[in-house]
Amino acid sequence: MTKKYLLTIFGCQMNLADGQRVKGILESSGYSETDDQDEADLILFLTCCVREHAEERLFGRVASLKNLKERKPDLIIGLGGCLVQEHRTKLFTEFPFVDILFGPNDIEDIPGIISELPHSKKNTGNFKTTGNFLGEHPDGVVLHRSFSAFVNIIRGCTNNCTYCIVPKVRGPEVSRPTEEIISFVKGLVQKGVTEITLLGQNVIAYGRDIGIREGFAHLVEKLNDIEDLKWIRFLTSHPRDFSKETIERLSHLEKVCEAFHLPVQAGSNRVLKAMNRGYTRENYLELVDTVRRFFPDSTLTTDVICGFPSETEDEFDQTLELIRQVRFDSAFMYFYSPRSGTPAENMTGNLPEDVRKERLTRLIDLQNRISMEISASCKGKTFEVLVEGDSRQAKGQLIGKCRGGRSIDFDGPSDLIGSYVKVRVDRSRLWTLSGSVIS
Numbered sequence: 001m002t003k004k005y006l007l008t009i010f011g012c013q014m015n016l017a018d019g020q021r022v023k024g025i026l027e028s029s030g031y032s033e034t035d036d037q038d039e040a041d042l043i044l045f046l047t048c049c050v051r052e053h054a055e056e057r058l059f060g061r062v063a064s065l066k067n068l069k070e071r072k073p074d075l076i077i078g079l080g081g082c083l084v085q086e087h088r089t090k091l092f093t094e095f096p097f098v099d100i101l102f103g104p105n106d107i108e109d110i111p112g113i114i115s116e117l118p119h120s121k122k123n124t125g126n127f128k129t130t131g132n133f134l135g136e137h138p139d140g141v142v143l144h145r146s147f148s149a150f151v152n153i154i155r156g157c158t159n160n161c162t163y164c165i166v167p168k169v170r171g172p173e174v175s176r177p178t179e180e181i182i183s184f185v186k187g188l189v190q191k192g193v194t195e196i197t198l199l200g201q202n203v204i205a206y207g208r209d210i211g212i213r214e215g216f217a218h219l220v221e222k223l224n225d226i227e228d229l230k231w232i233r234f235l236t237s238h239p240r241d242f243s244k245e246t247i248e249r250l251s252h253l254e255k256v257c258e259a260f261h262l263p264v265q266a267g268s269n270r271v272l273k274a275m276n277r278g279y280t281r282e283n284y285l286e287l288v289d290t291v292r293r294f295f296p297d298s299t300l301t302t303d304v305i306c307g308f309p310s311e312t313e314d315e316f317d318q319t320l321e322l323i324r325q326v327r328f329d330s331a332f333m334y335f336y337s338p339r340s341g342t343p344a345e346n347m348t349g350n351l352p353e354d355v356r357k358e359r360l361t362r363l364i365d366l367q368n369r370i371s372m373e374i375s376a377s378c379k380g381k382t383f384e385v386l387v388e389g390d391s392r393q394a395k396g397q398l399i400g401k402c403r404g405g406r407s408i409d410f411d412g413p414s415d416l417i418g419s420y421v422k423v424r425v426d427r428s429r430l431w432t433l434s435g436s437v438i439s
Helices: 012-026 052-064 066-072 083-093 107-115 166-170 177-190 215-224 244-251 269-274 283-296 311-324 351-376
Strands: 004-011 031-033 040-049 076-081 101-102 146-152 195-201 231-235 259-261 299-304 328-336 380-392 397-402 407-411 418-426 435-437
Touching: 004 012, 012 031, 012 040, 012 076, 012 107, 012 146, 012 195, 040 052, 040 066, 052 076, 076 083, 076 107, 083 166, 083 269, 083 283, 101 107, 101 380, 146 177, 177 215, 215 231, 244 269, 244 283, 283 299, 283 311, 299 311, 299 351, 311 351, 311 397, 311 435, 328 351, 351 418, 397 418
Parallel strands: 004 031, 004 040, 040 076, 076 101, 146 195, 195 231, 259 299, 299 328, 407 435
Antiparallel strands: 380 397, 380 418, 397 407, 418 435
């Protein structure tokens, strides 16, 4: 009988892209996917260590498998990803029933790690410290949606923000060769993919390590020429590296979606410097102005951390004022929590948790008001929408997203999934809109 696997993914889009590869590797090794842990022969988790909440959720899920492992001793349980890279020495102690561990750069080794288990009670893989793209090809990924794919173009990070563990667990920047990416995307398009999302801890840094000036713009210009590819998205863009030249060049490409995720993190220059972000408040606002000049209808989203060590009330107010000035469509907002192994962990001036939480509440309230106002302004407008699947809002409804990335639900038959339709917005919510298909 075919063995079955259950894969659970925590964290960022990079992990979702890694999940595409894990599924492809497992299915080429004879496994089929299941969503029932009781019938699984292999249960894997791709982990994240960027946010404390993701760790807590993971630990709860893994701990709940102890009884299942006792009932099914041949069940293989494995942990992979960033958290494992950082804490591999203690995970077997915390969870002695776990069988295998592997880092984010060890995905292609998973079949070998599993095959060695009969000769060893546990296996920890090799834990490579540098990512690469060996063995990645269109037939080696399994897409959650056959029409949309994540494409890693650069692995690792060298920004070294003081609060972030990613450079330590993902390694330094390694760009994928341009011609290899083009070939990979062409293969995806031949399989029916019409939308791609280019991924990297900092996609704008693409080509820097291999000597290509404005490498990201150069790559997207090449991808824009691929026939039958309709939409190109990208995540994430470090504001320090996003040049006016790149923005202008992207504005001439009809397949580039008008959606920009520009993590600001804070509105105070002193806090930004303490975070080692590499730009000032003024730099960031100039970048926003440039994006909106070349992409007048763009959707702008961001990340914000409040309560960074020694952040004063006045400095937090500067963040609120920046939010008011920019008027982001949406934001991922967090209060600071120390991550082991980061420079910020040893900074003085840690704020009480109740202060950090109170600031986060104010931040969320402000951003939600802005998001609601922007959503309300969409009523009566018509958007082109890529239909992604069934909506959870109501039976018989579909949901998709427009070029700006905003979700829109509407009534329609399931055979529209994967196609592009025009939808007029009738109602608005915080981020998701509701509308009607127009002929």
